[in-house]
Amino acid sequence: MLSGSSIAGSAQGEACLLNYNHMSFGGGPLEVGTEQEAEKLASQNDKDSANEADVLSAPPKLVYNNYVLRLSRELLVAVASGWDKHVVIIDKIIPQAWKDEPVARILELCILHIAMAEMASKGTPHKVVINEAVDLAKRFCDGGAPRVINGCLRTFVKDHVDVAGTSQEAKSKS
Template identity: 75%
Template sequence: MEACFLCSSASPKPHLSFILSPNSSPFSSHRHPLLVSFHPLPLKRLILSLSSRSSLQISPPFAVAEALEQAAETSASPRDASSSKVDKSGRFCSPRAARELALTIAYAACLEGSDPVRLFDKRVNAKREPGYVFDKAILLQYDHMSFGGAPVEVGTEEEAEGLMLQNDKDSANEAEVLSAPPKLVYNKFVLRLTRNILVAVVDQWNDHVRLIAKVIPQNWKDEPAARILELCILHLAMAEITSIGTRHQIVINEAVDLAKRFCDGCAPRVINGCLRTFVKEYNSVDTVRPSDAPTA
């Protein structure tokens, strides 16, 4: 069983392709190789596609980074968790919500072979179905920190049934939140940050594909289509570090939490190691100045 981890830097439209042989991924049910890729728009076109008066206009990266760090400090304060994750309008307002939204968009774009920024804009600007009503009260029940854990032991069948019913209810709430029109769920800051991150991902896709190929374990290279979520998390984190300017400690912690929430197995530990290796190399290159170069 062989698989290829492909990237192209010669194409004007960077893309990441996942090709693997049959039966090596749950996404493949036929005899032909599976190809999953997306073709981002050139960055200039992405930026110009927004009006200068749009509420989602791209912010200066380091202004966004400053807001992110302030939000991180605020979220660390002893406040009620349900009140800190929504604003006065009842919408999600935290950077974590933006990263989670960016991940769902990037993942969907990879699966359908579309551009993530274009897909994000399509979702944000989609018209609501007539009669659609979204109950914002479920946002208070939504848990961004809902991680998988060890099996839960119960003493009776009634307790087991109660846990299963609660799990089904939580899953239904999550599905409703993640499929709802973004403008009803997320405030302008979250939507703006999500788009900023996705634009950065598109702009640096080819460069980061090569860097990711250097740091991920061999078994991820052998089965890339089974690791689309994990690879998307790495792309998002690397783009936020290099383009948005958020402190790498915050980004790595958030990436690990996303892996705990949406991935399984050893993914959180692997992602943590990959990003720390990336940061070390990125900082070592960034500290080199022209004056430091040896003279002839």
Template identity: 80%
Template sequence: MAAPAAVSTFSPSSSAAHRPQRRLPASPAAGRSTRTLIPPARTVASSRAPLVVSSPPPKSAPAPAPGQPKVDRSGRFCSPRAARELALMVSYAACLEGADVVRHFDRRVAARREDGYVFNKASLQSYNFMSFCGGPLEVATEEEAQKLMSQNEKDSANEAEVLSAPPRLVYNNFVLRLARDMLVAVANEWDQHVEVINKIIPQHWKDEPVARILELCILHIAMAEMTSRGTPHKVAINEAVDLAKRFCDGGAPRIINGCLRTYVKDHISNGTSQPAESKQ
């Protein structure tokens, strides 16, 4: 799956240097297979003077829509959103290692649990796939600031537990199969999509490819979904933008939205890349 040497911008063997304040992979000494993505916490600006809250505090996880439960009867994640998040986490880790994404996925799923490891399934109910990073909050008192910071810490700890747990404890078979299918599509079309991505991303992303590994992985997954899995363009783009809102910095969601719309217009609509028959 490695990109050709002439297009080193997207080589999976890129250095592991990244933006630690936004992505918190485990220390290399802790083992590469344990790297996970943790959504960034909302920052809090406190003041002793009364201030108006500039944006609402983080909400609890929303109730799942009718017919689209977050977990199945076994208590594991069962939604396509969970599969996309898992595929992103695996592809990001594989790029940091310079490994094949499918082999990395299979290795992680097959990994044996450590002796004495216990996973709290209640953390899945508290996990919020739609928890996006917002701007700083202005609060009226130090007490309110401490309360918000404490909630951020609890949410981050819960997400860390879920994302670092053995996949078979977190995701049901449907999610595992879907995530693997996405990664197979990513691997099969990697070289082709590298060339396209190099044309549609902004210059400052090309200038800092190592700092944009996660964003590039999101593009690869969305493009593979549209061309290989036949996912409707609007669905694939919306899901990619949500992943960017959840895990990436600043203007990444807007840029990814624009890149994918350009891809659909210039490389799918004109027949350059033919989408496969829908499998969803």
């Protein structure tokens, strides 16, 4: 087994990272026919668990500087402070299918909240925010999500952000 300090620079560590499946969510209980199969699955589970522990204990490659931490904090505050208002807006602009299964759309809804908060509080140009939100959806969501997120955010911009890029919410505060 690799220790957290030895994983970073070794060939074994690289292999460990390459074997790590960050998308495995377990699944339902497995049924086996023989004790041998059960032992084999238990052994594989032990190897996978050790591999996961090594990967999770490895030092992060990204060093968080003060700018990244400050930006993250500002976005989280903006999301939290605009949450109730954005929930009402999102409820009006998302498709009915997303309303029918909101738990299945948590990631998509989070992307919408973050994008709306960034446009409303940070004043980031809406084209940049929409592009980043669509890129996130392409990477982490199902096939139709990027198109829906694009449409929802364009509707938000049309209805809630003026031509200069200032949110009506930010203008009302000043």
